[in-house]
Amino acid sequence: MKTNHQSMREKNTQMLINLLKENGPMSKAALSRKTNLAASSVTRLTQELFDDSILSLVDKEKTESAGRKGDLIYLNVKKSVSLIISFNVDKIIFDVSYLDGSFREIKIVDYEKTEGFEKVISNVLDDIFSSNKIGIILLLEPSNLSLRSDLSLDIMLSLVRKIFFDKFKKEIKIKILDQGILALIAEMNLSKDLSVDNNIGYVLINEKVNTGLFLNGQVIKKNGYGYSFGHTTIDIKSKKLCECGNRGCWELYAGVNWLLDEYYGDKIKDEEKFQKYIKLLNRANQESKANELLRKYAYNIAVGIINMVNSLGLDAVVVGGYIYNVQPWVINEIEQIVLSRSIKDNIRIRSSKISPAKICRYGASFHAIDLFFDDYLKK
Ligand SMILES: [Zn+2]
Missing domain, CATH: 3.30.420.40 (ATPase, nucleotide binding domain)
Incomplete structure (x- = not known):
């Protein structure tokens, strides 16, 4: 019955993650109440998530009522999930995305600097990979075709793969995403x-x-x-x-x-x-x-x-x-x-x-979270 047991664990973990995503920070008691899982199960499952740095403790609940409140648990917002690379008309933007759907702009590279362009990109990726544990890279499909013709998505794709492989000796999951779908995902998550x-x-x-x-x-x-x-x-x-x-x-x-x-x-x-x-x-x-x-x-x-x-x-x-x-x-x-x-x-x-400057990047960030948990829960 090993598989059944695993899928039950997977299902329960998924349930806890979804609740936190929807409600924001919650106490273990509240998680147990909302999921109908025994307190001991919640403790065990959340401990696994803590061990994998997926959860973190939020500052003690601020409350005016007397009595001790349980610690609040939330997704570890400092955990980096993906690298998002957006191709704009005149520049490439590199963002690192986090488990709460936020993202941080790490670097902008202008197409102007044509000299040693690949070297520039290579250094940027090197920097990002050395300070962030990232398993997913999302490339946003350019919305117009006026990109420098010698820097196609294909070249970018193989460059990213090579740099990542040289550094970590393993493959990385890279996806090229459609902007219409990403905008939809962003809007649905944020409004x-x-x-x-x-x-x-x-x-x-x-x-x-x-x-x-x-x-x-x-x-x-x-x-x-x-x-x-x-x-x-x-x-x-x-x-x-x-x-x-x-x-x-x-x-x-x-x-x-x-x-x-x-x-x-x-x-x-x-x-x-x-x-x-x-x-x-x-x-x-x-x-x-x-x-x-x-x-x-x-x-x-x-x-x-x-x-x-x-x-x-x-x-x-x-x-x-x-x-x-x-x-x-x-x-x-x-x-x-x-x-x-x-x-x-x-x-x-x-x-x-x-x-418009942010919508597809938000979409990619939320999409990356789904990809991350798909992988994580199957582990
Ligand atoms: Zn047409």
Whole structure:
């Protein structure tokens, strides 16, 4: 009966971890009460977790009532879980993530320093691996293709593998993740209002459009590079060519590139796009051209969301990424258009609560925790 015994232990440990994740710090007595596990079992299981540095004691519970309170237990927030590498337009960011979902920016490397670039990266990784016990590396799929062509994800991947292997003589788990899914995971972990919904769509609007789906209570994972609702056709007569090879894709109209092209006309350098976009949003308060354009843009976004909502029966849709910075009226506009055409009632559309610079990194951090516990519990 060894396997049964192990899986029971696994199940109970999982239950304790989930409770702590959901409720924050708790006493052993409270853990026992909530799980219906005997106090002795809770003590034994939590001791194992302490031994593996997964749990730590929180400062004595502050309380005004008299009487001794038990020590509070929580996930060891200092335990490093993963290295997150994000490729931005002009820089690579290295974060170390922790067991509570937080992350710390360790290093930023500019693409500018082309001389000895691989050496620079190698030194950064060396530093990080020597001071953090990390078993997972997550690479965020770049959201645009304007990366230095000689530093592809593949090169980065083999570089990271080599440095790690040279140092520790073993393989490391590396995953490349889709941004739409990560944004969804971040939003679900950091904003509690979504916990009532079983079917959630996430629309990450940057230069392009990425989407993530939570259907029937499950995050829908894709294999490798993600496909996205961004490539559904919304203009069947369009001659606009998408990088996917089709014409008239949603992301050509809902990505921020559309707005910038329509407003500024000429080509804007990738590294200037965000600033130009913010400038346009500010102008929309006084200038009718910018204001009307933003209204059209809201319509473009809404059309794709209607397709998602009506084909998947979503309860809620969150829009994030660059769209995080728009004024509330733009989101209201999108919501009104969607509601006027949706088959189902009571759909909520709201803006993300997490800044575009951080959302995917948070998503990766929470995802890493799941990967970590998947491995840990099977051990
Ligand atoms: Zn396309």
